[in-house]
Amino acid sequence: MPTRILPAVGDADAARSLISLLSQLPDAEPVPPVTDSTQLIDTLARLAAESVDELPEVLVVHERIGPVPALELIREVALRFPAVGVVLVTTDTSPGLFAAAMDSGARGLVGLPLGYDELAGRVQAVAQWSKGVRRHLGHGADLFGGAGGxxxxxxxxxxxxxxxxxxxxxxxxxxxxxxxxxxxxxxxxxxxxxxxxxxxxxxxxxxxxxxxxxxxxxxxxxxxxxxxxxxxxxxxxxxxxxxxxxxxxxxxxxxxxxxxxxxxxxxxxxxxxxxxxxxxxxxxxxxxxxxxxxxxxxxxxxxxxxxxxxxxxxxxxxxxxxxxxxxxxxxxxxxxxxxxxxxxxxxxxxxxxxxxxxxxxxxxxxxxxxxxxxxxxxxxxxxxxxxxxxxxxxxxxxxxxxxxxxxxx
Structure with missing residues (x-):
């Protein structure tokens, strides 16, 4: 089954570059990107309202998302849609930022400029994690909580x-x-x-x-x-x-x-x-x-x-x-x-x-x-x-x- 990947990036050039690489990943199915934090949450909520299975397995959040800062956005996604694996794409790959991203709920971090091998490895690992979580939950909407209250x-x-x-x-x-x-x-x-x-x-x-x-x-x-x-x-x-x-x-x-x-x-x-x-x-x-x-x-x-x-x-x-x-x-x-x-x-x-x-x-x-x-x-x-x-x-x-x-x- 293809891995659905949702890119979230506010910069048009960065979006094109990210989607180009994601399209080359094996068994990957990139969906149309979202350009800001409000659109992202609305999109995930709409999909979750239909079915938990409609949600993408992987969400790739670029550091240039807004208006809500990337780490705050990741935290909200992790709270409301806990079976969606989040990957942060950022120029800052320092241990401090890595720890902050993990604390916020991200499952991985990829540095800029993007490289195929690093992106592919991280996305595949997060996709496997997401699918494992969903199997553990038994696809139960009552446990997942869907779009939240x-x-x-x-x-x-x-x-x-x-x-x-x-x-x-x-x-x-x-x-x-x-x-x-x-x-x-x-x-x-x-x-x-x-x-x-x-x-x-x-x-x-x-x-x-x-x-x-x-x-x-x-x-x-x-x-x-x-x-x-x-x-x-x-x-x-x-x-x-x-x-x-x-x-x-x-x-x-x-x-x-x-x-x-x-x-x-x-x-x-x-x-x-x-x-x-x-x-x-x-x-x-x-x-x-x-x-x-x-x-x-x-x-x-x-x-x-x-x-x-x-x-x-x-x-x-x-x-x-x-x-x-x-x-x-x-x-x-x-x-x-x-x-x-x-x-x-x-x-x-x-x-x-x-x-x-x-x-x-x-x-x-x-x-x-x-x-x-x-x-x-x-x-x-x-x-x-x-x-x-x-x-x-x-x-x-x-x-x-x-x-x-x-x-x-």
């Missing part, structure tokens, strides 16, 4: 619009449907997830920030297991420590969570940090919560434009959710959609604070009555986003709400 971020147009409550209820809905779910508080300075769930915790997301090898055991030690079954990764009790969670650390942490849980809900708050920006950029669906008032809608528009300017996320790839909606308000969801230029969730959350006051004051929002119209709307939103198992086959929201738009059309 779905990541949904919830951001607020401004403070106080209800982003944390929404994130908690979305996570609870997913968990209640039987999907393993993690809830991450990336509102690093002012996160309130712990307060809303009335829990005392010892570890937080900061404890993972400086760790380069996030093994399942290390991840489990930092996660708080709630009575509802939710896995919680909380914001630090000392807000100033939030600066320790860099964008690189956030990417690694979310990648590790994605590989372990079917659904990962991230509360990003209303203030943009490097970690929050990374979460929004890499999320399958990015929700922006707003209330139907002038100040909040202006905040939503400002946030959408900022994300676009910083190339975090395009407006059309962001989904606005309207909270505290009433039929009598002058600003209706369709107007908010036109103002922001975003996708619009089909479910609006009604204004009914009386339902919430008791559980919010007690810090037990997970005990919100199932007859509550707010809870019903948020759980319906979870279904609309494809987070609950019952609707998993029919509703899988694409990146930033593209799936929502397609369903409406």
């Amino acid at each position: 779905t990541v949904v971020t919830v951001s607020g147009a401004k403070g106080g619009v209800g982003a944390t409550l929404a994130a908690i209820q979305l996570a609870l809905a997913a968990q209640a449907s039987g999907r393993s779910t993690a809830l991450v508080d990336l509102d690093l300075q002012t996160g309130d997830v712990a307060s809303y769930l009335d829990i005392q915790f010892r570890r937080s997301v900061v404890d993972l920030a400086a760790i380069t090898d996030l093994s399942p055991r290390v991840l489990a030690d930092a996660v708080f297991r709630h009575d509802t079954g939710l896995a919680l990764l909380l914001a630090p009790g000392e807000g100033e420590r939030g600066e320790e969670v860099t964008d690189r650390a956030a990417r690694q942490i979310l990648g590790a969570l994605r590989s372990r849980y079917e659904v990962v809900v991230v509360d990003c708050g209303a203030q943009l940090s490097g970690a929050g920006a990374t979460a929004v950029e890499t999320a399958d669906t990015a929700l922006l919560l707003t209330t139907p008032d002038v100040v909040a809608v202006r905040g939503a528009k400002r946030t959408v434009r900022m994300w676009d300017r910083l190339q975090i996320r395009k407006a059309e790839e962001t989904t606005v959710v309207v909270n505290r909606h009433t039929r009598g308000t002058e600003i209706q969801p369709q107007l908010i959609q036109r103002i922001t230029g975003t996708a619009l969730a089909g479910t609006a959350i009604p204004a009914n604070f009386k339902e919430l006051q008791g559980v919010v004051d007690a810090g037990r929002v997970h005990e919100l009555d199932h007859r509550s119209t707010v809870r019903q709307a948020l759980w319906a939103l979870a279904g609309e986003l494809g987070l609950v198992r019952a609707q998993e086959g029919n509703h899988r929201a694409g990146r930033g709400g593209r799936g929502l738009r397609r369903r409406k059309e």
Whole structure:
């Protein structure tokens, strides 16, 4: 059976040179190259969604890939697609770089300029390793994990619009449907997830920030297991420590969570940090919560434009959710959609604070009555986003709400 090899290189000349050599390898079947890290992850996720057997045995990552640096990209691939063997092509063949590449999950390293013998030997060895791993797993998608879990971020147009409550209820809905779910508080300075769930915790997301090898055991030690079954990764009790969670650390942490849980809900708050920006950029669906008032809608528009300017996320790839909606308000969801230029969730959350006051004051929002119209709307939103198992086959929201738009059309 031919060995499928996927080249990942951003430079056109380097790509031609690499593909030319790969085509000469015996029993090799190079597939069309990918030119950046986003395209690579999307391609692997699409193939894994069809079948684990559709994934290439070997991935050749050139050092000129971007925008995510090669070693970070290799780490993400190793976490999400562990049966794909990765070879790094680089001009730096020093022991230090070799060790860093192995720590990131690479199975081999080839120096530049490329030589046929070295490339052939390394690719063949990695291909044999990959095929052995797949035989060991028995081609079982349940062990492999495929494309990994779905990541949904919830951001607020401004403070106080209800982003944390929404994130908690979305996570609870997913968990209640039987999907393993993690809830991450990336509102690093002012996160309130712990307060809303009335829990005392010892570890937080900061404890993972400086760790380069996030093994399942290390991840489990930092996660708080709630009575509802939710896995919680909380914001630090000392807000100033939030600066320790860099964008690189956030990417690694979310990648590790994605590989372990079917659904990962991230509360990003209303203030943009490097970690929050990374979460929004890499999320399958990015929700922006707003209330139907002038100040909040202006905040939503400002946030959408900022994300676009910083190339975090395009407006059309962001989904606005309207909270505290009433039929009598002058600003209706369709107007908010036109103002922001975003996708619009089909479910609006009604204004009914009386339902919430008791559980919010007690810090037990997970005990919100199932007859509550707010809870019903948020759980319906979870279904609309494809987070609950019952609707998993029919509703899988694409990146930033593209799936929502397609369903409406």
